[in-house]
Amino acid sequence: MIVVKGKPLDEILSFLLPYKNVLIVGCDGCTQPPRGLREAMTYAMLVEMGAKLRGKTDLKCRATTVAKQCDNHICSTTLTPQLEGVDAILSLACGVGVQTLVEVFPEVPVYPGQNTTFIGSQEREGSMLYEKCKACGECLLGETGGICPITNCPKGILNGPCGGCVDGKCEVPFEIRDETGKVVKTVAKDCAWYLIYQRLKKLNRLDLFRKYRPPRNRAISSSPRLMEVV
Numbered sequence: 599m600i601v602v603k604g605k606p607l608d609e610i611l612s613f614l615l616p617y618k619n620v621l622i623v624g625c626d627g628c629t630q631p632p633r634g635l636r637e638a639m640t641y642a643m644l645v646e647m648g649a650k651l652r653g654k655t656d657l658k659c660r661a662t663t664v665a666k667q668c669d670n671h672i673c674s675t676t677l678t679p680q681l682e683g684v685d686a687i688l689s690l691a692c693g694v695g696v697q698t699l700v701e702v703f704p705e706v707p708v709y710p711g712q713n714t715t716f717i718g719s720q721e722r723e724g725s726m727l728y729e730k731c732k733a734c735g736e737c738l739l740g741e742t743g744g745i746c747p748i749t750n751c752p753k754g755i756l757n758g759p760c761g762g763c764v765d766g767k768c769e770v771p772f773e774i775r776d777e778t779g780k781v782v783k784t785v786a787k788d789c790a791w792y793l794i795y796q797r798l799k800k801l802n803r804l805d806l807f808r809k810y811r812p813p814r815n816r817a818i819s820s821s822p823r824l825m826e827v828v
């Protein structure tokens with residue numbers, strides 16, 4: 599899933615106040631927290647109320663959603679019939695969805711309603727979202743027992759652990775942030791390479807732990823990346 603955080607209403611209104619008819623477009627794809635039709639309707643209400651409180655009474659919002667905002671064909675077929683009279687779009691998708699709408703509808707101004715933060719996972723029983731992958735383009739999980747050192751080790755070390763691993767804990771404090779990005783708690787985190795060692799030991803694959811991993815080829819993850827779909 600792509601983890602997103604809602605932008606502050608003031609910032610969204612700074613984009614939208616010049617307009618009268620705004621289409622708020624959710625995404626039923628992989629954003630977390632969900633940003634589908636229900637959230638689009640909530641944003642529509644909040645934007646209209648926020649605009650009214652600022653003396654702008656003629657701003658009207660309509661809410662809709664698409665199955666995958668990163669798919670230009672889906673966006674085009676779903677949204678084209680809904681665009682009549684629309685003078686701006688607020689996208690609730692990740693940054694990819696926003697840019698897809700910009701490319702599909704170049705005549706309409708498109709604004710982001712979210713800050714895109716990371717690719718991660720969620721524990722169903724808890725409220726925490728965990729970053730899991732930095733899309734490095736050269737996945738190492740086959741050698742590390744399925745634990746990503748690039749994401750879980752703050753130094754991204756490929757042949758760990760470093761000297762900062764004490765009793766299995768990382769020397770770098772782990773900051774837990776709320777939706778606004780404010781640090782709410784700092785906790786000691788397990789060293790990624792300690793976890794990798796324990797996992798490979800359990801799998802009887804410590805040969806993989808001893809293997810030397812050369813520096814990553816960063817050229818393959820330089821941006822922007824393109825890939826031909828065959």
Ligand code: SF4
Nearest residue numbers: 731732734737738746
């Ligand atoms: S090594 Fe880590 S960052 Fe790279 S692709 Fe695999 S999970 Fe993602």
Ligand code: SF4
Nearest residue numbers: 751760763768789790
């Ligand atoms: S202690 Fe472990 S997780 Fe922390 S920086 Fe060193 S190798 Fe990475």
